Amino acid sequence: MPAPAEFIKFIDSNADAFIQRLSDAVAIPSISGDASHRQDVFKMAEWLNAHLKAVGVDTQLVDLGKHTMDGEELPLPPAILGRIGDDKDKKTVLIYGHFDVQPANKSDGWDTDPFALTILPDGKLVGRGSSDDKGPILGWLNVLQYHFQSNKPLPVNLRLCFEGMEESGSEGLDELVEKESKKGGYFDGVECVCISDNYWLNTRTPALTYGLRGLTYFKLTVSGPARDLHSGVFGRTVHEPMTDLIHLMGRLVDVQGKILIPGVEEMVDVAGDEERAIYESLDYTTADIEQSAGAPIALSANKVDVLMGRMRYPSLSLHGIEGAFSGVGAKTVIPAKVSGKFSIRLVPPQTPDAVDPMVISYIEKEFAKLKSKNKLTIENLHGGKPWVADVNHWNFEAAKKATKEIYHQNPDLTREGGSIPVTLTFAESLGVNVLLLPMGRGDDGAHSTNEKLDRANFIEGSKLLGTYLYEIAAIAK
Ligand SMILES: C[C@H](N)C(=O)N[C@@H](Cc1c[nH]cn1)C(=O)O
Ligand SMILES: [Zn+2]
Ligand SMILES: [Zn+2]
Numbered sequence: 203m204p205a206p207a208e209f210i211k212f213i214d215s216n217a218d219a220f221i222q223r224l225s226d227a228v229a230i231p232s233i234s235g236d237a238s239h240r241q242d243v244f245k246m247a248e249w250l251n252a253h254l255k256a257v258g259v260d261t262q263l264v265d266l267g268k269h270t271m272d273g274e275e276l277p278l279p280p281a282i283l284g285r286i287g288d289d290k291d292k293k294t295v296l297i298y299g300h301f302d303v304q305p306a307n308k309s310d311g312w313d314t315d316p317f318a319l320t321i322l323p324d325g326k327l328v329g330r331g332s333s334d335d336k337g338p339i340l341g342w343l344n345v346l347q348y349h350f351q352s353n354k355p356l357p358v359n360l361r362l363c364f365e366g367m368e369e370s371g372s373e374g375l376d377e378l379v380e381k382e383s384k385k386g387g388y389f390d391g392v393e394c395v396c397i398s399d400n401y402w403l404n405t406r407t408p409a410l411t412y413g414l415r416g417l418t419y420f421k422l423t424v425s426g427p428a429r430d431l432h433s434g435v436f437g438r439t440v441h442e443p444m445t446d447l448i449h450l451m452g453r454l455v456d457v458q459g460k461i462l463i464p465g466v467e468e469m470v471d472v473a474g475d476e477e478r479a480i481y482e483s484l485d486y487t488t489a490d491i492e493q494s495a496g497a498p499i500a501l502s503a504n505k506v507d508v509l510m511g512r513m514r515y516p517s518l519s520l521h522g523i524e525g526a527f528s529g530v531g532a533k534t535v536i537p538a539k540v541s542g543k544f545s546i547r548l549v550p551p552q553t554p555d556a557v558d559p560m561v562i563s564y565i566e567k568e569f570a571k572l573k574s575k576n577k578l579t580i581e582n583l584h585g586g587k588p589w590v591a592d593v594n595h596w597n598f599e600a601a602k603k604a605t606k607e608i609y610h611q612n613p614d615l616t617r618e619g620g621s622i623p624v625t626l627t628f629a630e631s632l633g634v635n636v637l638l639l640p641m642g643r644g645d646d647g648a649h650s651t652n653e654k655l656d657r658a659n660f661i662e663g664s665k666l667l668g669t670y671l672y673e674i675a676a677i678a679k
Contacts (some may be wrong), residue, residue: 203676204607205669210422211388212348213668217661220344220530221327223253224660225319227301227336228329234302234370237271243279243366244302250339250364251282257346259284259362266367266374270449272592277365278374283388286346287359293674294359296392296632298461298624299339299399303331304649311615311651325657332655334648338398338667339364340639341660344669357675361392368399371419379624383631393444394597394674395628395636398667400618403509405493407485408609408666410601411638413513413617414625416548416588418557421524422450422565425539426576433534437583441574443540444526450578451542453568459501461509461546465560466516469552473514481509484614513617517547543583547619554585586623595635600673607673608666620648639670 203273213220232514233239249265254261266278279302306316314320316338319329327337349356367373382388400411419555431440453462461467473481488500488508502508511517524541527533548557562580569578591598593615605613618638629636643661647653 203672205665205672209345209348209353209668210665212352213661213664215345216347217345217657220340220660220664221319221321221657224327224332224337224340224655227265227340228331229317229321230324231306231330232366233305233673234367235271236305237274237276240276240279241416243302247280247282247366250301253343254282254284254346254362257343257350258284259346261299261362264378266378269373271370272618281366281375283363283382284362284364285360285388287356289359292358293393293677294361294391295671295674296361296363296389296395296459296628298363298365298395298397299342299629300335300365301339302336302366302369303336305538306330306368306651306653313652316653321657322654323460324418324656327657327660328652328654331647332654333401333642334653335368335399337655337660338600338663341398341641341667342665344664345671348668349418353497357672359391361389362578362673368622368624372586373584375624376627379627380631389632392632394595396597396601396639397622397625397633397636398641398663399622400620400637400638400640401642401646401648402618402640402644403484403486403614404490408611409603409614409640410593410598410605411548411616411618412593412598413590414588414638415513415516415617415619415621416553416586416626417545417621418548418554419543419545419583419585420561420563421541421543421581422447422448423539423541423579423581424574424576424663427536427538430538431536433536436536440536441576442536443576444523444537444574444577446569446574446578447523447540447542449572450565450568451489451520451544454520454544459517460515461518463561463564465516466546466552466557469556470515470549473510477514478506478510480615481506481514482640484509484616486614490644494647512619514549515550516549518544519547520544524563547621548588550588550590553587554582558582558585577581586621587626588621589626589629589636590617591629591636595637596677597635597637597674600677601637601639601670603673604666604669607669608662617674634646639667641666
């Protein structure tokens, strides 16, 4: 059942107003990983809640308690739960999204203010969160606005779950989802889940996503001297924390991406020819990854190896060093305390519970070999399990039909290299199929500088989300 023609027309004729609303959302710097912006995440929750209420959603803000970040106790932003419809003859779909964003500073290399949505002449809507994940959330809002304003019932019952901590480990959400998935809970009766929070593989082919990598995130701190030291006075005289840390960080992964922690790679079986053929069939070239990376730096010229490196195998990335000298100039300091951050993207059957002990034991052994008098502490900051879904489910069928209607193309079936920790919790607690229905393109630059969402993806993507709901409704109850 295609979406009504008036719906498609409504989205087209309100496109400028929708972009203005995206601009208002981007202007709230709801960075969950930065304590100084915690109030902005709350502000974003209020903003979104008000907009959902304005289009007829019955909402409630759920207090998720407190957590500790960088030694500071902070209130967690509320989750927003919403519902429309209780018609027993309609399917019930749960929509998830997140309203927090990654950090962004103009000085990171942005061409424009990251929190002022900039519309480029080629239609790029540039701003932090435009693609990840404010654009998709607002796509749902656009769909709801049509039904509210034209007084048309939605084709399905909807349950909404929006959170403000996804970029920082979704703290508190698993417990809420588990509780509300029980009989009589808010999500009781949900028959499938749809998440729009990832990206196409390339810039031309829409995608449906059936897998996500999990994650385990570590912080290694090496400390020794009571204060920062002069390298002319103390160089080759004391154990230097930064030297120890760089040594440890350098023993985690090789330059070809192979994880050096014993046991981690070995948990994952090697793909056979049949599985390699799935990746071969995807509309993708190494030029796509090089275009989205902005440089010709792919690890392999073989597209299947590149794709499997992103979707099918684990990866370990080094993210940064806190406490190190990073300013301009040539300061000759020996930093007293430095913290290295890295994460491992996990694939089945890896889980944080299985992998974390291997990581900790390896780093402790490597540090012991240094015979350093400095002190090492290892913290796990957050984690999440990987997830893979059944693509033969009617949820995927509906999304495939909707994609063909809007884009006149068959979607690529992809596994996402990133993580959305709550996905597996939805799948397991509710026992239903979960689908990822991305809005943005592979070159959107989520988490990066100059993140963007193309106007066409925002507008056609809003049509896609609405059409998907009509295709779900067309499936017999
Ligand atoms: C795929 C999703 N849009 C996303 O970006 N997820 C994040 C989740 C995360 C975990 N720690 C910090 N962020 C990701 O994959 O990095
Ligand atoms: Zn993200
Ligand atoms: Zn996201």
